[in-house]
Amino acid sequence: MEKFKTIISPAVPITTENIDTDQIIPARFLKATTRDGFGDNLFRDWRFNKNNEPITSFPLENPKYSGNVLVAGKNFGCGSSREHAAWAIADYGFKVVISSEFADIFNNNALNNGVLTVTVTPEFLASAFAAIDSDNNTQIKVDLENQFVELMATGEKNEFQINGYRKECLLNGYDNIDYLLAQKGKIEAYETNRQS
Amino acid sequence: MGKTLFDKIYDKHVVSSIPDGPDVFYIDVQYIHEVTSPQAFAGLRKRGIPVARPNQVCATPDHNVPTENQHLPIQNELSRHQVATLVKNCQDFGIDLYGLEHPFQGIVHVVGPELGISKPGMTMVCGDSHTSTHGAFGSIAFGVGTSEVEMVLATQCLMQQRPKKMRITVDGTVRKGVTAKDIVLYVISKTTAAGGTGYFVEFAGSAFRDLSMEGRMTVCNMSIEMGARGGLIAPDQTTFDYVKGREFAPKGADWDKALAEWEELYSDEDAVFDKEYNFDAADIEPMITYGTNPGMGIGITQKIPTAADIGSTTVKEVESFDKAMEYMDFKPGEVMLGKPIDYVFVGSCTNARIEDFREVAEIVKGRQKAENVTAWLVPGSKQVEKQIYEEGLAEIIEAAGFKIRQPGCSACLAMNDDKVPAGAYCVSTSNRNFEGRQGPGARTMLASPSTAAATAIAGKIANPSDFID
Ligand code: SF4
Numbered sequence: 001m002e003k004f005k006t007i008i009s010p011a012v013p014i015t016t017e018n019i020d021t022d023q024i025i026p027a028r029f030l031k032a033t034t035r036d037g038f039g040d041n042l043f044r045d046w047r048f049n050k051n052n053e054p055i056t057s058f059p060l061e062n063p064k065y066s067g068n069v070l071v072a073g074k075n076f077g078c079g080s081s082r083e084h085a086a087w088a089i090a091d092y093g094f095k096v097v098i099s100s101e102f103a104d105i106f107n108n109n110a111l112n113n114g115v116l117t118v119t120v121t122p123e124f125l126a127s128a129f130a131a132i133d134s135d136n137n138t139q140i141k142v143d144l145e146n147q148f149v150e151l152m153a154t155g156e157k158n159e160f161q162i163n164g165y166r167k168e169c170l171l172n173g174y175d176n177i178d179y180l181l182a183q184k185g186k187i188e189a190y191e192t193n194r195q196s
Numbered sequence: 197m198g199k200t201l202f203d204k205i206y207d208k209h210v211v212s213s214i215p216d217g218p219d220v221f222y223i224d225v226q227y228i229h230e231v232t233s234p235q236a237f238a239g240l241r242k243r244g245i246p247v248a249r250p251n252q253v254c255a256t257p258d259h260n261v262p263t264e265n266q267h268l269p270i271q272n273e274l275s276r277h278q279v280a281t282l283v284k285n286c287q288d289f290g291i292d293l294y295g296l297e298h299p300f301q302g303i304v305h306v307v308g309p310e311l312g313i314s315k316p317g318m319t320m321v322c323g324d325s326h327t328s329t330h331g332a333f334g335s336i337a338f339g340v341g342t343s344e345v346e347m348v349l350a351t352q353c354l355m356q357q358r359p360k361k362m363r364i365t366v367d368g369t370v371r372k373g374v375t376a377k378d379i380v381l382y383v384i385s386k387t388t389a390a391g392g393t394g395y396f397v398e399f400a401g402s403a404f405r406d407l408s409m410e411g412r413m414t415v416c417n418m419s420i421e422m423g424a425r426g427g428l429i430a431p432d433q434t435t436f437d438y439v440k441g442r443e444f445a446p447k448g449a450d451w452d453k454a455l456a457e458w459e460e461l462y463s464d465e466d467a468v469f470d471k472e473y474n475f476d477a478a479d480i481e482p483m484i485t486y487g488t489n490p491g492m493g494i495g496i497t498q499k500i501p502t503a504a505d506i507g508s509t510t511v512k513e514v515e516s517f518d519k520a521m522e523y524m525d526f527k528p529g530e531v532m533l534g535k536p537i538d539y540v541f542v543g544s545c546t547n548a549r550i551e552d553f554r555e556v557a558e559i560v561k562g563r564q565k566a567e568n569v570t571a572w573l574v575p576g577s578k579q580v581e582k583q584i585y586e587e588g589l590a591e592i593i594e595a596a597g598f599k600i601r602q603p604g605c606s607a608c609l610a611m612n613d614d615k616v617p618a619g620a621y622c623v624s625t626s627n628r629n630f631e632g633r634q635g636p637g638a639r640t641m642l643a644s645p646s647t648a649a650a651t652a653i654a655g656k657i658a659n660p661s662d663f664i665d
Binding site: 018034045073080082086105108166176180187 | 274347355609632
């Protein structure tokens with residue numbers, strides 16, 4: 001996995017709440033057997049109409065928004081466990097998703113794919129939407145090392161939580177499976193213990 | 197201080213703990229299906245490692261399978277390839293597979309319990325959020341992403357953060373026509389679709405105690421729809437009776453030993469939960485959803501609320517509510533009862549067990565399906581299908597003008613050919629009413645099998661209580 005570095009970028013806002021993974025990546029795109037190419041179908045049915053023409057009122061297809069930070073309404077990523085949702089977000093080029101609340105499984109899936117989920121207060125989320133609204137190119141800084149996100153225009157900051165292990169993994173590009181494979185001895189000892 | 201049931205099981209499965217980090221958490225059984233596993237196997241191949249414990253993995257194809265002519269090759273090329281990939285991966289890695297031709301095939305969350313693989317006190321995962329179903333046995337079961345599927349295939353362990361605990365108690369007796377599905381839709385309408393985020397839920401109280409195992413599975417299945425990681429119900433005689441004698445249930449002395457352990461599985465009297473809800477079963481009527489998340493549900497005789505009625509106060513919340521209304525083409529103040537519909541779907545891992553088809557048969561017996569309704573009745577597994585015929589339910593259901601299809605996920609997520617057309621209304625016994633869930637533009641209303649059956653007869657949304665003597 002790539003190492004996570006501090007990001008300063010404009011952001012794409014999607015204010016809708018309770019965005020479920022069926023919207024992030026509709027089920028008909030889950031037939032692949034590889035991890036590649038899901039970005040094209042990220043938010044497919046909100047981005048394109050029946051004739052496959054872009055819907056420019058939707059932020060992802062609206063040229064005035066750009067950047068690798070997605071700011072979304074609360075309870076983002078609810079519903080299905082499909083990791084395809086996280087793959088689609090990563091493949092599209094987002095490195096960070098900011099919301100005031102994330103669904104648990106999505107949260108894990110995103111972090112397992114090097115996409116940082118940043119949980120901010122509802123007030124900060126509202127400020128972020130307002131800042132993007134007044135200047136589409138406003139810069140947002142995401143500093144994982146020091147665990148804060150900042151609206152550069154106003155200097156408004158919000159600290160965020162992440163457990164130490166997860167943070168180390170992201171900063172260093174470590175992978176959980178390598179860690180678990182190294183635990184083989186302990187796992188086998190656990191299994192033997194349980195038998196007796 | 198006493199322990200919750202969840203913690204009792206959790207503690208027994210911690211292999212080691214990382215300071216300020218997750219636990220290495222042991223998984224007893226992993227279920228897999230064709231959609232979320234291929235990339236995990238690809239990962240193992242890339243690393244050149246085997247599946248750690250192939251006999252602790254159970255596989256069956258369900259999401260993509262057709263529900264007619266299953267003996268023929270799957271028409272859609274991508275679906276066919278995904279199912280073939282599962283077959284090959286299971287062969288290459290030594291995993292037992294209940295393939296399309298196998299008498300045990302079906303929706304993974306129906307198959308595991310009916311084979312006696314899911315048992316009290318266990319930990320189970322699957323690359324599927326409705327793995328929460330198996331919590332009905334008094335076990336910890338939850339959905340994981342594909343990276344985690346790979347972790348468990350590789351090591352039989354996960355990196356797991358201990359969740360917070362919630363208890364939802366529903367006491368009292370339910371009214372006529374009220375089923376497990378109505379209880380859980382009611383609970384979610386109270387907690388909202390995000391109310392359980394960060395929690396693992398224990399369902400307690402007489403309303404759940406009185407349910408059959410099928411009913412308890414319906415409840416735990418939908419715990420994910422309130423945002424919870426999973427739900428569980430302490431095992432009791434109902435649980436033990438269900439498990440006993442099944443294909444993979446312990447036998448003889450092993451049974452006695454297992455039973456002694458299972459009888460210890462309950463939350464201690466003085467156990468403390470991070471959050472508690474209490475409801476009265478008598479307040480619950482048959483439920484139906486009117487919006488685009490499972491928390492948007494009401495009693496079937498009620499009117500669609502306004503955004504303010506359900507506590508939406510911020511501009512964003514109101515916008516999200518309006519968006520749902522626009523998608524469904526409904527308005528606050530309208531009555532759900534009597535609304536015209538086009539499709540009825542009885543199926544999915546929520547409600548496609550034998551008891552659900554008994555419910556349907558009871559309602560449709562001696563009646564006729566309305567002309568304007570297309571109905572899909574899809575058993576959860578080959579075993580359920582067989583039982584429907586053996587119990588004579590098929591005869592009753594077919595005489596009423598319905599057809600029984602073949603097992604699979606079907607119109608629950610419309611990855612196969614069973615898609616509800618854009619704009620059409622469908623009363624569905626599945627678990628999600630998200631935009632486009634049953635096909636692009638499809639409008640889903642979640643309800644119980646009884647409500648679905650009554651609606652299919654009436655040709656419009658109907659109250660099952662009017663169909664029961
Ligand atoms: S029936 Fe529906 S919810 Fe259940 S596993 Fe299949 S697709 Fe998922």
